[in-house]
Amino acid sequence: MQKKKQASRARTATYEKGQARIEAILDAALEVLIGQGYKKLTLRQIALQAGIKVGNLTYYYRTKESLLKDLLEKILSTYLVEMERIVAASGDSPEDGFVAVIEYLIEDLNTQRTTKFFPELWALSNHDDYTAELMENMYAAERQVIEKLIRAINPELNKQQTGDLALFISCSIEGMTMFVGAGKKQEDTLQTMKRIACKSFMHLIAKTSPSDSKRNQKSP
Amino acid sequence: MQKKKQASRARTATYEKGQARIEAILDAALEVLIGQGYKKLTLRQIALQAGIKVGNLTYYYRTKESLLKDLLEKILSTYLVEMERIVAASGDSPEDGFVAVIEYLIEDLNTQRTTKFFPELWALSNHDDYTAELMENMYAAERQVIEKLIRAINPELNKQQTGDLALFISCSIEGMTMFVGAGKKQEDTLQTMKRIACKSFMHLIAKTSPSDSKRNQKSP
Amino acid sequence: MQKKKQASRARTATYEKGQARIEAILDAALEVLIGQGYKKLTLRQIALQAGIKVGNLTYYYRTKESLLKDLLEKILSTYLVEMERIVAASGDSPEDGFVAVIEYLIEDLNTQRTTKFFPELWALSNHDDYTAELMENMYAAERQVIEKLIRAINPELNKQQTGDLALFISCSIEGMTMFVGAGKKQEDTLQTMKRIACKSFMHLIAKTSPSDSKRNQKSP
Amino acid sequence: MQKKKQASRARTATYEKGQARIEAILDAALEVLIGQGYKKLTLRQIALQAGIKVGNLTYYYRTKESLLKDLLEKILSTYLVEMERIVAASGDSPEDGFVAVIEYLIEDLNTQRTTKFFPELWALSNHDDYTAELMENMYAAERQVIEKLIRAINPELNKQQTGDLALFISCSIEGMTMFVGAGKKQEDTLQTMKRIACKSFMHLIAKTSPSDSKRNQKSP
DNA sequence: AATGAATGAGCGTTCATTCAT
DNA sequence: TATGAATGAACGCTCATTCAT
Numbered sequence: 001m002q003k004k005k006q007a008s009r010a011r012t013a014t015y016e017k018g019q020a021r022i023e024a025i026l027d028a029a030l031e032v033l034i035g036q037g038y039k040k041l042t043l044r045q046i047a048l049q050a051g052i053k054v055g056n057l058t059y060y061y062r063t064k065e066s067l068l069k070d071l072l073e074k075i076l077s078t079y080l081v082e083m084e085r086i087v088a089a090s091g092d093s094p095e096d097g098f099v100a101v102i103e104y105l106i107e108d109l110n111t112q113r114t115t116k117f118f119p120e121l122w123a124l125s126n127h128d129d130y131t132a133e134l135m136e137n138m139y140a141a142e143r144q145v146i147e148k149l150i151r152a153i154n155p156e157l158n159k160q161q162t163g164d165l166a167l168f169i170s171c172s173i174e175g176m177t178m179f180v181g182a183g184k185k186q187e188d189t190l191q192t193m194k195r196i197a198c199k200s201f202m203h204l205i206a207k208t209s210p211s212d213s214k215r216n217q218k219s220p
Numbered sequence: 221m222q223k224k225k226q227a228s229r230a231r232t233a234t235y236e237k238g239q240a241r242i243e244a245i246l247d248a249a250l251e252v253l254i255g256q257g258y259k260k261l262t263l264r265q266i267a268l269q270a271g272i273k274v275g276n277l278t279y280y281y282r283t284k285e286s287l288l289k290d291l292l293e294k295i296l297s298t299y300l301v302e303m304e305r306i307v308a309a310s311g312d313s314p315e316d317g318f319v320a321v322i323e324y325l326i327e328d329l330n331t332q333r334t335t336k337f338f339p340e341l342w343a344l345s346n347h348d349d350y351t352a353e354l355m356e357n358m359y360a361a362e363r364q365v366i367e368k369l370i371r372a373i374n375p376e377l378n379k380q381q382t383g384d385l386a387l388f389i390s391c392s393i394e395g396m397t398m399f400v401g402a403g404k405k406q407e408d409t410l411q412t413m414k415r416i417a418c419k420s421f422m423h424l425i426a427k428t429s430p431s432d433s434k435r436n437q438k439s440p
Numbered sequence: 441m442q443k444k445k446q447a448s449r450a451r452t453a454t455y456e457k458g459q460a461r462i463e464a465i466l467d468a469a470l471e472v473l474i475g476q477g478y479k480k481l482t483l484r485q486i487a488l489q490a491g492i493k494v495g496n497l498t499y500y501y502r503t504k505e506s507l508l509k510d511l512l513e514k515i516l517s518t519y520l521v522e523m524e525r526i527v528a529a530s531g532d533s534p535e536d537g538f539v540a541v542i543e544y545l546i547e548d549l550n551t552q553r554t555t556k557f558f559p560e561l562w563a564l565s566n567h568d569d570y571t572a573e574l575m576e577n578m579y580a581a582e583r584q585v586i587e588k589l590i591r592a593i594n595p596e597l598n599k600q601q602t603g604d605l606a607l608f609i610s611c612s613i614e615g616m617t618m619f620v621g622a623g624k625k626q627e628d629t630l631q632t633m634k635r636i637a638c639k640s641f642m643h644l645i646a647k648t649s650p651s652d653s654k655r656n657q658k659s660p
Numbered sequence: 661m662q663k664k665k666q667a668s669r670a671r672t673a674t675y676e677k678g679q680a681r682i683e684a685i686l687d688a689a690l691e692v693l694i695g696q697g698y699k700k701l702t703l704r705q706i707a708l709q710a711g712i713k714v715g716n717l718t719y720y721y722r723t724k725e726s727l728l729k730d731l732l733e734k735i736l737s738t739y740l741v742e743m744e745r746i747v748a749a750s751g752d753s754p755e756d757g758f759v760a761v762i763e764y765l766i767e768d769l770n771t772q773r774t775t776k777f778f779p780e781l782w783a784l785s786n787h788d789d790y791t792a793e794l795m796e797n798m799y800a801a802e803r804q805v806i807e808k809l810i811r812a813i814n815p816e817l818n819k820q821q822t823g824d825l826a827l828f829i830s831c832s833i834e835g836m837t838m839f840v841g842a843g844k845k846q847e848d849t850l851q852t853m854k855r856i857a858c859k860s861f862m863h864l865i866a867k868t869s870p871s872d873s874k875r876n877q878k879s880p
Numbered sequence: 881a882a883t884g885a886a887t888g889a890g891c892g893t894t895c896a897t898t899c900a901t
Numbered sequence: 902t903a904t905g906a907a908t909g910a911a912c913g914c915t916c917a918t919t920c921a922t
Contacts, residue, residue: 015884037347039258043913056886064913116346122398123343126336127257135398136405167399167406168392168416175395178342179387185356186387196388196424204420263896276903284896477787478699483917496882504917556786562838563783566776567697576845607839607846608856612828615835618782619827625796626827636828640864644856675905703892716907724892
């Protein structure tokens with residue numbers, strides 16, 4: 001029901017076969033990006049991975065840029081969808097919801113899909129404005145989810161504070177990608193990190209008081 | 221006197237002029253990497269930036285790979301050198317030393333050199349073992365510095381715990397690179413992040429007790 | 441009634457709709473050729489202009505070459521038809537008829553259709569024998585019209601001389617295409633050229649005597 | 661002495677070998693253009709003709725456009741140089757000079773270099789502004805040479821009239837390219853055309869009076 | 881009659897690398 | 902040391918053509 005307009009920027013592909021091809025192409029592209037990095041993310045490699053010829057690839061995506069757009073949008077959107085699912089499923093307690101989100105995010109580092117893809121995304125966004133914007137939108141949405149939970153846990157905090165805390169928490173988790181993710185040196189510390197993160201974040205939220213913000217009160 | 225071995229993979233360069241050239245080449249390469257990204261880090265661009273011709277560049281570095289190796293080594297070593305300098309300069313109090321290191325690391329995000337370079341490094345390490353190893357060595361050294369300070373602040377913690385805390389702290393800071401660094405959307409929140417980070421980390425170190433570790437006591 | 445054989449190389453197109461499609465395709469092709477040049481005269485562009493898909497285009501013309509053939513034949517035939525119409529309409533006086541033809545040919549340079557198309561035709565005929573033959577046939581017919589008028593004006597001239605004069609006159613007019621045609625630098629001199637041409641040609645016809653021909657009398 | 665700065669837009673090519681290569685490349689390009697038309701004027705064909713690899717070709721000309729620029733400029737400049745040489749060599753009599761120029765221009769049609777190249781040039785100029793400008797400059801210079809001779813033959817004519825006559829004469833001759841040039845159907849009529857042209861043009865110049873111009877006197 | 885899908889060849893261009901001087 | 906010259910491989914992309922539906 002809800003997946004009808006995927007690959008919106010791709011060519012028409014009105015028929016089923018075309019739709020399937022587009023999915024296959026995007027899957028292949030992600031595979032290449034994860035497996036070989038964006039330097040090797042060439043049309044030839046993608047076509048090879050997808051089992052088609054380059055000519056056919058360009059039939060669906062006239063430019064590499066448009067393919068990349070679709071690819072990034074597809075991947076990033078799945079993360080948001082999943083996040084909202086987690087929140088919705090976590091019941092009434094905001095504390096439980098918060099822990100569920102944090103654990104989901106960290107647990108997600110167990111997949112190569114995540115640990116390989118995101119550093120590529122960050123590097124890409126370094127030199128491509130569109131990628132940077134897309135990434136920023138995704139993380140902004142993620143922070144909004146976190147902010148809502150923070151506010152529910154500690155309603156005394158003002159908007160500025162919840163935003164700052166959400167940003168700090170998001171940073172802390174994203175930073176693990178390079179170290180504790182799948183295939184990384186400290187791979188096995190993932191559970192420990194989860195524990196430390198939850199404890200630390202919960203304390204941070206609970207013990208931050210409205211008067212803590214340096215911004216609101218330049219001189220104490 | 222002690223840094224003679226630099227550019228070990230480069231050509232002989234026994235004479236001063238050659239050494240200077242190598243420095244110029246590496247500087248040029250870094251400039252290009254930061255300013256234009258890894259994708260445009262071509263021999264042509266590096267030579268142009270260095271004011272020499274490609275032919276001459278290949279005289280010093282027979283392959284692009286060897287140039288990259290030297291470049292990474294040079295950059296990463298400077299971070300370590302700086303870190304040790306910071307620690308040494310921070311006096312007797314371990315708390316002061318810890319805060320100084322944290323603040324240095326976060327403050328460093330103010331430079332494009334850092335915010336542009338590290339995501340590239342992470343992406344590179346994704347698919348290149350040598351880069352991954354080099355990076356891991358650097359971060360391991362960084363964590364050792366942090367661990368030493370943690371142990372001085374809270375001597376009760378065991379080796380496992382200090383290691384985990386250092387890793388968590390390192391992740392938290394590195395994760396800021398994509399968000400609060402120079403040229404990023406949340407660039408202006410750097411001071412706030414610094415404050416939250418210091419407070420949060422200090423509490424984490426102080427309030428962690430030896431019995432917290434789930435690893436040591438599989439069954440409670 | 442008499443023009444049935446058009447599009448002889450195209451597919452059957454026995455039905456009216458098919459005939460209309462072929463006309464639309466050829467019109468579209470001419471439009472593209474004139475507006476964007478031979479380089480951009482691609483099946484994609486033609487199909488786009490005709491409002492159909494490439495796949496359908498290839499149903500009517502199995503190869504691009506066959507489409508081009510039909511296109512050339514259609515265009516060139518229209519010029520001949522028009523020329524004969526002009527001659528027929530110019531009444532009894534051969535002088536009037538001659539001037540009418542000359543003026544028609546020069547006036548025709550006012551349309552982009554002419555000034556853009558013919559240089560392409562000449563370049564094409566440079567390396568394509570069929571095009572060269574088609575073009576030669578068209579110009580031969582044009583010269584025959586002119587020859588007939590010349591002979592009527594000055595009956596003393598022999599066949600060789602009328603042929604030579606017709607050729608010279610035809611060259612003189614065709615040569616204007618690159619300079620005084622629509623969109624050309626000397627576009628505004630078209631009327632002046634018309635006047636000079638008529639005066640010069642009329643004098644040439646009137647004052648040429650049968651003894652002028654060097655060919656007939658190698659030694660005087 | 662005078663050929664030092666040829667190929668000004670090409671790469672440095674400071675050494676003899678490079679200079680020779682550039683000449684070879686341009687010669688090869690002309691060969692391909694003449695022999696196969698601008699559609700087949702590809703870098704691969706040019707390189708093949710020049711006996712080098714495409715990679716080397718792009719070392720001298722970074723873009724195809726720059727190569728074409730140099731090619732056109734080189735060819736067109738040779739025509740101008742030759743024209744001026746002809747005029748200078750034709751002695752005192754303006755009539756002799758004029759005839760010499762006309763005969764040179766028509767005689768030139770005996771070379772495939774001319775009959776093949778110019779239609780390509782005209783077609784090129786149809787869709788490329790730079791080519792159009794270059795071509796216009798060349799023909800403007802040619803007309804200036806003709807105008808000067810016309811004025812010497814009939815000093816009574818005003819500037820407007822000499823310009824118009826020069827244009828008409830130039831058109832008449834250029835128009836022969838498609839018909840009487842080397843390899844064309846009416847190839848053998850070249851001498852006849854020469855004779856008709858000279859006679860016709862001389863009469864046109866001699867018998868045009870200042871009062872002929874319709875432009876100066878809107879109503880007679 | 882019409883379209884979507886697929887292919888293979890070729891295009892201009894970039895690049896790391898090799899080599900003679 | 903330093904440069905110009907040359908190469909081969911790969912890149913993104915365009916195109917005419919074929920084919921199943």
